[in-house]
Amino acid sequence: MAKITAGVATSHVPAIGAAIDNKKTQDPYWQPLFEGYEYGKEWMKEQNPDVVILVFNDHASAFDLNFVPTFAIACGEEFKPADEGWGPRPVPNVQGHPQLASHIAQTVIQDNFDLTVVNTMDVDHGLTVPLSLMFGEPENWPAKIIPIAVNVVLYPAPSGQRCFNLGKAIAKAVESFDDDLNVQIWGTGGMSHQLQGPRAGLINKEFDNDFLDQIVDNAEELAKKPHFDYLNEAGSEGIELVMWLIMRGALNDDVELKKRFYHVPASNTAVGHLILENK
Ligand code: DHB
Ligand code: FE
Numbered sequence: 001m002a003k004i005t006a007g008v009a010t011s012h013v014p015a016i017g018a019a020i021d022n023k024k025t026q027d028p029y030w031q032p033l034f035e036g037y038e039y040g041k042e043w044m045k046e047q048n049p050d051v052v053i054l055v056f057n058d059h060a061s062a063f064d065l066n067f068v069p070t071f072a073i074a075c076g077e078e079f080k081p082a083d084e085g086w087g088p089r090p091v092p093n094v095q096g097h098p099q100l101a102s103h104i105a106q107t108v109i110q111d112n113f114d115l116t117v118v119n120t121m122d123v124d125h126g127l128t129v130p131l132s133l134m135f136g137e138p139e140n141w142p143a144k145i146i147p148i149a150v151n152v153v154l155y156p157a158p159s160g161q162r163c164f165n166l167g168k169a170i171a172k173a174v175e176s177f178d179d180d181l182n183v184q185i186w187g188t189g190g191m192s193h194q195l196q197g198p199r200a201g202l203i204n205k206e207f208d209n210d211f212l213d214q215i216v217d218n219a220e221e222l223a224k225k226p227h228f229d230y231l232n233e234a235g236s237e238g239i240e241l242v243m244w245l246i247m248r249g250a251l252n253d254d255v256e257l258k259k260r261f262y263h264v265p266a267s268n269t270a271v272g273h274l275i276l277e278n279k
């Protein structure tokens with residue numbers, strides 16, 4: 001049987017990808033951030049997952065504003081890094097797991113969650129930056145990746161509760177897949193940040209640290225946090241945090257916290273990172 005063994009949460013920022021690709025990770029600005037991911041890279045080598053279900057958001061790279069699915073699952077064989085204006089990142093293509101992805105689509109859709117099925121999709125920094133942070137710079141990504149894209153760009157975005165429940169449905173789907181697979185689920189994006197308008201540059205350390213506390217041990221309550229609270233307290237792009245709730249919903253109630261890291265700033269963003277193992 002396939003089994004979800006652990007969850008990872010991490011922010012994504014295009015400038016983190018650029019710092020890696022341009023060999024600037026030891027610059028004084030970046031060094032403290034990358035140090036926070038050293039544990040994770042070692043842990044990942046021990047865990048050696050077969051498949052990562054990677055919950056992320058596309059930033060008008062694969063889905064322009066003509067078509068924006070609320071939830072989409074990528075069932076293709078391979079996904080290329082997207083060109084976000086400076087050419088695609090020089091990272092490996094992402095290999096999918098069409099069999100498990102299709103099984104999740106089948107099970108979750110029959111469980112009343114309407115996922116859009118995507119077969120061809122370029123993946124932007126929302127997906128490739130978390131991969132780089134957790135896997136470093138390998139020639140090929142060491143796990144198969146099932147991208148799940150969530151709309152947090154064009155309002156309305158899904159509620160935290162909907163995301164949490166989707167995570168539970170994904171876990172049920174994984175557990176009913178016959179092959180023995182070590183599966184992780186990652187929730188990415190966030191923490192507090194706002195990229196535009198009068199409040200551009202907003203960071204809210206208190207909100208972020210409260211979110212980090214609650215997602216570990218009080219996630220059922222955290223899932224009830226209304227949309228407006230994310231916007232109001234964590235900034236317009238802070239809503240990316242609902243994707244962490246998909247990851248958390250897919251884990252057991254009881255988890256072991258292996259790593260917690262928080263750093264400000266990376267570009268315009270507060271960076272948060274958690275590693276949770278299923279107990
Ligand atoms: C930044 C953060 C994001 O989440 C994003 O998608 C793009 C840019 C930033 O902080 O620069
Ligand atoms: Fe983003």
